[in-house]
Amino acid sequence: MSGGSELVPVREADAEFQSYVRMAEALLFAAVEPLDEATLKARLPQGAVIADVVGALTRSYANRGVNLVEVGGRWTFRTAPDLKYLLEFVQQEPRRLSKAAVETLAIVAYHQPVTRAEIEEIRGVSISKGTLDLLIEAGWAKIAGRKRTPGRPVTYGTTEAFLEHFSLKSVGDLPGIDELKATGLLEARIASNDASGESEDGEAEVRAAELPLATGPDAEG
Amino acid sequence: MSGGSELVPVREADAEFQSYVRMAEALLFAAVEPLDEATLKARLPQGAVIADVVGALTRSYANRGVNLVEVGGRWTFRTAPDLKYLLEFVQQEPRRLSKAAVETLAIVAYHQPVTRAEIEEIRGVSISKGTLDLLIEAGWAKIAGRKRTPGRPVTYGTTEAFLEHFSLKSVGDLPGIDELKATGLLEARIASNDASGESEDGEAEVRAAELPLATGPDAEG
C-alpha cells in the first residue's frame, strides 16, 4: 500500500511493469507463507521496483474477493474481510482414519453384513467401541440389520456415501482376492490357499459362537 | 465458462452480479481443492448463475499471473503456465514413473474402462506387480466397475485427481484422444479375423491363436 506509487502512474501502463505484476501475483499466490521484499526482489527481474509492483497489485485487488495484505513487512493474499463469513461455517480440518479404522472399514465392506463379534474374530483383536462409532459418524458404515442368531446381534454394512467416497458403483466392484493379487496389492504367493477362506461369512456365526474372542491387545498391530 | 454470458453483458456491470463474482473469487481462492458447481451454488446467494459468475471470473483472470481453470468439471485457480520457471522453488519432487507405468496409465486413461487382461493384451506382457497399485496409490487410477464378460473382471479408470494433475477438463480433453479414436486403435480388435471384439476376456485361446501373449505370471520384473 505504498502511496508513493501513485506518483508514477505512467509506469503501470507499460508492458514490462505489467509483466512484473503478473510474476509477483503468481509468486504470492503459490507461496506457502507471506513473502517479503527481499524474496520478491530475488525472484523478479532486475530493475523491478518491488514497492511499486506490490502497490499496483494491492490496488488491483482492493475491491475484489481477495486482497493483498501486508503482515509484518511481508505480503500475502487473504480473503476480503467482509467475505470471511463465507468460509467460516465450512472450514473443516480433514482427519485421517486410523489404521485400525481403515482395516475395520475394509472388513465391513468385504464381509457385510457383519457383526461386531465377527469383525473381531476376523481381525483377531477386539475393536474399541469408538472405531465402529467413528465409521458411522464418518457416514461410511451403518447398522444393516440383525443377525438371526441367539442374541440377535446387530450387523454392520457400508453406506451410499461409502460407495461415493471410494468411487465404487457397488460393493460387488471391490476387487476379490485374486484381483488384489493381480493389482499388486496382495503378495502373489499368499492367498492361493484362500479359496475356502473366501466364504468365511456363512460359518462365521458358528465360529463366533464357539470361539472365545481374542481379548488381548497383543494379537496384532 | 458459458458462452451465453456474453449475450448479457449488462449483468456484469450490475452491482449484484459483481458481488457474486467477489464471493466466488473468495471461495475459489480459499479452497483446498477445485470446487464444483454444486458447492459454489450452495455458498452463493440464491439466484446466482454459477456459469455466468465463473465465466466472468475466468475472463478477468485470463491475462494475469494466476488463472481460473476448469479441471474435471470443477474450477480452481492456478498459476499461469508461462510463469513456471519463476516457481521452480515451490516445485514438488516430480513423481518419476517407469516406462511401464506411463504406458499403463495411458492405456487406463485412453481406453477406460479397461481390464487388467486388456492392458496386458495391449502391452504384450503381463502387468508387473506394483504398476497398477502404484497408479492407484498416486490417486490417478481407480476401480471403475466390472465388465460384463465371463469372470466379471474388475475394470480400471482414471480419477478426478488425475484430471486435476494433468490439467484436463475431462477425459474427452486428453491430448490426442480424437486421433486415437479416428484411427480405430481404441477398438478392441482388428476386424480381419473373427469378430470377437466385445468379449476379449474369456477368450484367451482365440487371441493366443493369433499372436503370442506374455504367458508367465512373472514374465517381467
Place this chain on the structure above:
Amino acid sequence: MSTLDESNVVSTAFSGDEVLRVDLAGYEGPLDILLGLARTQKVDITKISILALAEQYLAFIAEAKRIRIEIAADYLVMAAWLAYLKSRLLLPPGEEDDEPTGEELAADLTFRLGRLDAFRRVGERLFAGILLGRDVFARGAPEGVRVIKAPIYEASLFELLKAYADHKAQAGAVALTITPKTVFTFEQATRRLTALIGMAMDWQELERFLPGELVDDFTRRTAVASTLSASLELARQGKLDIRQQAAFGPIYLRKATRTP
C-alpha cells in the same frame, strides 16, 4: 520413447551394418522389442515390412542365444510364431484354407504394434502437458474451503484395499509355510498350454511348452507331469493333438487340426 530406456540399444544395432548389440534388459517383452525394431525401419508404423521385422527379430534372438543371454520363454514363443508367419508370408496363398492367411496375421501384428506405439505416444504427450506441481501451481496456503460432499474423515481407496490385502496377507501367512511353492500346478499348465498351443501349427516336443524359469529338477518334474496331464485334458477337449512314436519316446503336441 525418446528418453530413458534402452530401446536405443537395438536401434543403433540395426541401423549400422550388422553391428548387433543385444541386450534384453531394457525390454518389456517381445512386443516391446518388435516395436523397437520396427522403429529402425524409419517409416510410418502402419507401413513397416512385417517380413523384414520378423527377420530382424529372429536375428536378434539368434544372436542373443549365441552369446548365451538368458531368454524368457515368451521371447522364444514369439520367435517361433514369427518364423511361422514368415513361412506363411512367403508361401503362395490358397493352401490350408482354415488358417488365417499370412497377410491377415501380419495385419494383426501391425495393428498391435501401431496400438502400442500410439499409447506410448499419448503417454508421453500426457506428461508433456501442463502438470500440477511442475507447470502450474495451486495456492500455496489456502485458507480452507472444501467441496460440500468432502468428508471430515479421509481415507483413500488405496488405503482401504491395502488394509484388506495386508489383513489377508497376515491371515494367509500361516498357511504359506505349508504350501510348497515350487509345484507347477495342473491349472498353471493348462493355462500355459492353452495360450501356447495356438502357435504350434506343426508338431512340437512337449518339452518346448515347459515354462522357462524352472529353478530346480523337482520343479521341472512337476512341470512335465502337469503339462502332460494338461495336454491329455486338452486333447480330450479336442484342442490339441498328441503323438508319441515309441514307448518312453518324446511326446509331440500340436494345435488340433480340426476345430472341436
